[in-house]
Amino acid sequence: MQQLLLELAPPPPPTLDNFSPGKNGAALKALREALADGERFVFLWGPGGSGKTHLLRAFSEAAAAAKLEAAAVDDVARLGEAEQVALFDLCNRLRASKGALAASGEAPPARLGLRADLRSRLASGIVLQLRPLDDAEKAAALNAHAAARGIALDAELIRYLLTHFDRDMGTQIAALDALDRYSLQRKRAITLPLLREALGLLDAAKR
Amino acid sequence: MQGFWASCLTRFEKELPAQQFNTWIRPLKLDASAAPSGELRLLAPNRFVLQWVKERFVPRIEAMGAEFFSSPIRVSLNLETAAAPEPVKPSAPAIRAARPLALRSPHAERSSLIPEFSFEGFVAGKANQLARAAALQVAEHPGTSYNPLFIYGGVGLGKTHLIHAVGNLVLAQHPSARVRYLHAAQYISDVIRAYQQKSFDEFKRYYHSLDLLLIDDIQFFTGKDRTQEEFFYAFNALIEAHKQLIITCDTYPKDLAGIDERLKSRFSWGLTVAIEPPEQEMRVAIILKKAEAVSLKLSEEVAFFIAKHIRSNVRELEGALKSVIAYSRFNGRDITLDTVKEALKDLLTAQNRQITVDNIQKTVAEYYKIKVSDMHSKKRSRNVARPRQLAMALAKDLTQMSLPDIGDAFGNRDHTTVLHACRTIATLREKNHDINRDYHVLEQVLKG
Numbered sequence: 155m156q157q158l159l160l161e162l163a164p165p166p167p168p169t170l171d172n173f174s175p176g177k178n179g180a181a182l183k184a185l186r187e188a189l190a191d192g193e194r195f196v197f198l199w200g201p202g203g204s205g206k207t208h209l210l211r212a213f214s215e216a217a218a219a220a221k222l223e224a225a226a227v228d229d230v231a232r233l234g235e236a237e238q239v240a241l242f243d244l245c246n247r248l249r250a251s252k253g254a255l256a257a258s259g260e261a262p263p264a265r266l267g268l269r270a271d272l273r274s275r276l277a278s279g280i281v282l283q284l285r286p287l288d289d290a291e292k293a294a295a296l297n298a299h300a301a302a303r304g305i306a307l308d309a310e311l312i313r314y315l316l317t318h319f320d321r322d323m324g325t326q327i328a329a330l331d332a333l334d335r336y337s338l339q340r341k342r343a344i345t346l347p348l349l350r351e352a353l354g355l356l357d358a359a360k361r
Numbered sequence: 362m363q364g365f366w367a368s369c370l371t372r373f374e375k376e377l378p379a380q381q382f383n384t385w386i387r388p389l390k391l392d393a394s395a396a397p398s399g400e401l402r403l404l405a406p407n408r409f410v411l412q413w414v415k416e417r418f419v420p421r422i423e424a425m426g427a428e429f430f431s432s433p434i435r436v437s438l439n440l441e442t443a444a445a446p447e448p449v450k451p452s453a454p455a456i457r458a459a460r461p462l463a464l465r466s467p468h469a470e471r472s473s474l475i476p477e478f479s480f481e482g483f484v485a486g487k488a489n490q491l492a493r494a495a496a497l498q499v500a501e502h503p504g505t506s507y508n509p510l511f512i513y514g515g516v517g518l519g520k521t522h523l524i525h526a527v528g529n530l531v532l533a534q535h536p537s538a539r540v541r542y543l544h545a546a547q548y549i550s551d552v553i554r555a556y557q558q559k560s561f562d563e564f565k566r567y568y569h570s571l572d573l574l575l576i577d578d579i580q581f582f583t584g585k586d587r588t589q590e591e592f593f594y595a596f597n598a599l600i601e602a603h604k605q606l607i608i609t610c611d612t613y614p615k616d617l618a619g620i621d622e623r624l625k626s627r628f629s630w631g632l633t634v635a636i637e638p639p640e641q642e643m644r645v646a647i648i649l650k651k652a653e654a655v656s657l658k659l660s661e662e663v664a665f666f667i668a669k670h671i672r673s674n675v676r677e678l679e680g681a682l683k684s685v686i687a688y689s690r691f692n693g694r695d696i697t698l699d700t701v702k703e704a705l706k707d708l709l710t711a712q713n714r715q716i717t718v719d720n721i722q723k724t725v726a727e728y729y730k731i732k733v734s735d736m737h738s739k740k741r742s743r744n745v746a747r748p749r750q751l752a753m754a755l756a757k758d759l760t761q762m763s764l765p766d767i768g769d770a771f772g773n774r775d776h777t778t779v780l781h782a783c784r785t786i787a788t789l790r791e792k793n794h795d796i797n798r799d800y801h802v803l804e805q806v807l808k809g
Contacts, residue, residue: 180691193683201716203761243546250475262708264673271578271611274517274673277680280687283707286761317776322761 166327168208170216174295174323176287178205184280185213185256189220194254195245195279199262203322204284206258213256223253230259230276231266238269245275255279289316292326299327300344303334311346318353362401365429366391369422384632385414390441399434401426404441407506409498411438413491472532472540478525484650484675486643489519492634496523496607500530503538503573503605507632509596513610514636517674520609523636524575527607531573538572545581552588564591569598572605579610579628583619593624600630644668644678651682663701670709681705716759716807718770724806725752728799737772750782751796755803757783 166172175182184196198206210226217224225244227233233241248255259266262283263276287295293312300307307330319329336352337344373386388410392402401422405411419436426434480500485493492512499510512520528540543551555564568574574595582589599606610617613635614628639647645661645668652659671681688704689696722736729748736749749771756767757779764776771779790797 180688183691184687193687195680201759201761239546243544246544250473264677270516274676277677278517279680279683281680281684281708282687317764317780320761320763320766 166331167215168212170209170212172299173205173208173212174287174291174298176291176295177285178282181205181209181282181284184282185209185216188254188256188279189213189216189222189224193279194248194252195276196254196256197263197276197279197281198256198258198284199260199281200284201260201286203324204286205323206284208324209284210256210258213254217254223248223251225253225255227255227257230257230263230268230272231261233268235269238272242269242272242275245272249275249278287323292316292321292323295323296326296330299330300334305334305344307344308346311344311349314346314349362396363391365426365434366401366403368429369425372425373418373421385410385418389414392439396437399430399432401434401436403436403438405438406441407498407502408440409494409506411440413494414438472528473542474528474532474540475525476529478522479529480526482654483519483522483526484643484647486639486646488637488639488643489514489523492520492523492636495632495634496527497530499605499607500527501534503531504603508600508603509606509608509628509631511608511610511614511628511631511633512636513613513633515611515638515674517676518636518638519675520636521577524577524607524609528573528575531605535572539570540573540575541571542575542577544577545579548576548592549581549585549588552585552591555591556587561591565594565598568595569602571599573607574599574604575607577609579608579620580612580617582624583617586621589621589624593621593627596624596627600627606631638672638674639678641668644672644675647675647678648682651679655686657686657696659696660698662698663696666698666701667705670705681708684708718756718760718762718767721752721755721759721807722770725749725755725803728803728806739772747796750786751800751803753779753782754786754800755807759804759807 170182170186173182181196181198184193188194188196198209200206207228210228214224214226217226225248227241230241245255247253257276262281263273266273268276293309293316296312296315297307315326315329319325333344333349333352337348340348342348370386374382377386388406390404392404394402396402403414405414415438419438422436423434426436480493480497483489483493492514495507495510496512498506512523514520525542528542531538532540551564555561568591582592596606598604608628610628614625614633617625645664648664648667649659649661652664667678667681667685671678685696685701685704689700692700694700723733725748726733726736729744731745731748735745736752738745740746753767753771756762756770757764760767762770764779768774768776768779786796786800790800
């Protein structure tokens with residue numbers, strides 16, 4: 155029972171509001187404006203863990219909620235030839251109907267080895283780089299996430315999370331949420347000893 | 362003069378590429394009416410050719426004349442009246458003036474035209490002026506000047522913009538005209554649909570009834586036999602009925618692979634014009650104009666910097682400007698040269714590789730001329746331990762791996778060892794110039 159609670163649940167559904175921007179505020183703003191009345195095409199690029207999938211899923215949800223004609227295409231470099239033609243066609247249709255497009259990749263469109271006609275369409279709007287959060291920004295993001303749930307975290311605990319788990323924000327948030335559920339169940343405050351105890355249980359369960 | 366003009370024709374035919382000769386020189390006629398001696402009177406079939414010959418070829422003709430007669434001659438150009446197409450007056454101008462906003466042709470809906478793509482918004486320069494002039498000529502005299510107009514050029518140079526501009530202008534002057542823009546891929550889908558629904562009669566009726574058909578990216582027809590066949594019929598029907606056809610393509614028609622020969626030869630029945638990539642000066646002009654369109658005052662220095670670094674095409678140039686604007690506005694900064702450099706820095710030096718811990722170990726080992734196995738070994742001598750610590754620090758900074766995972770990758774070391782290595786390197790980089798330089802060099806190599 156306790157072990158089940160400790161399993162890392164999937165991170166909360168991504169929204170534009172629960173994205174911790176760090177140095178990526180311009181990207182977040184560009185997506186919001188694409189849904190409002192700004193430039194409709196946004197391409198975001200950066201390494202894994204920099205927030206591409208979070209932002210694109212959030213964008214897609216927000217566009218659907220606003221009943222806006224929009225598409226989000228993550229990691230475009232993985233598209234095959236026929237899929238690239240389909241995306242090319244989609245770009246043309248969205249441009250003609252003033253619909254919005256958010257797309258992403260690990261490099262700017264020009265360096266993804268795509269068809270030239272697709273590449274230039276992806277680069278026709280705002281192209282911005284996403285940077286992974288640094289440790290201080292991750293700590294701030296964890297604090298903000300915790301504060302939203304009425305929890306105060308001490309610095310020691312955050313350091314522990316950042317040194318013992320994968321450091322992408324999805325995992326970090328999921329770990330914090332799991333710990334939150336565990337603390338509710340044990341009716342104990344979230345502290346480092348509680349986290350160690352929880353991890354100990356998890357290890358024991360794995361063995 | 363007749364003898365002189367014949368000699369001009371012979372020389373031009375030798376000097377010019379066949380396409381240019383056939384487009385500009387061959388259609389010229391010698392004016393038979395009496396002319397004062399020392400004057401060559403030529404007639405051009407339309408204003409477009411007239412303008413072009415006047416700008417490009419008259420000086421050459423004058424030079425030939427001076428040589429031929431051993432004295433200077435005058436060259437005059439006029440429109441061949443019979444062949445000059447009558448410009449069609451826009452119908453019902455009173456309504457247009459009274460209710461300009463309400464005027465929307467019943468066919469505008471189906472035309473798929475984007476109203477924003479106008480001639481006014483099209484930045485002209487050396488690279489596209491011929492195509493622009495030809496498009497304007499065709500828009501003013503659809504069906505009677507060049508048919509088809511075939512515009513070719515690379516990606517993102519404004520082909521689509523230009524043919525929409527023709528459609529919009531024609532529709533503005535003839536609100537009842539049946540105008541249709543479509544991408545070649547859509548035409549292919551239409552053929553497939555007609556095939557599946559056995560509705561070819563309807564398909565034919567629709568396409569053959571258009572007054573102006575604008576078809577984009579014809580190279581998509583490559584290898585699509587059924588589509589090519591249908592298009593062949595549509596082509597013939599439209600041209601015969603003097604209905605205008607405009608085609609765009611990414612290559613010169615003769616170079617198209619997988620397209621039926623009889624279609625290819627028909628593509629060059631009218632006028633074939635190229636759009637070239639914009640040269641630097643034109644790129645600067647484009648940036649300044651696009652900035653102006655969003656009420657942004659941009660210094661020439663800034664426009665010059667963007668134009669210098671984004672050379673590929675107009676579409677990406679516009680994208681770069683939008684990105685710079687988004688970046689500076691968000692950061693609350695004016696668009697200065699420094700801001701632009703900062704905004705475009707990553708785009709211009711972007712990394713293309715996924716950085717892995719293996720990659721880091723290999724690169725660092727090569728750099729310090731040690732073995733990759735030393736990254737995992739227990740050896741603690743300084744010449745091995747320091748590079749290993751540097752590699753761990755790079756792994757922490759450049760990947761999202763957990764510290765325990767990084768420790769594992771370095772010979773099953775504890776995460777505290779990784780943490781210690783990162784702190785050591787951070788301290789050393791502040792104190793030791795060489796270590797700091799090594800770190801930056803390696804970071805750069807890894808980012809590609």
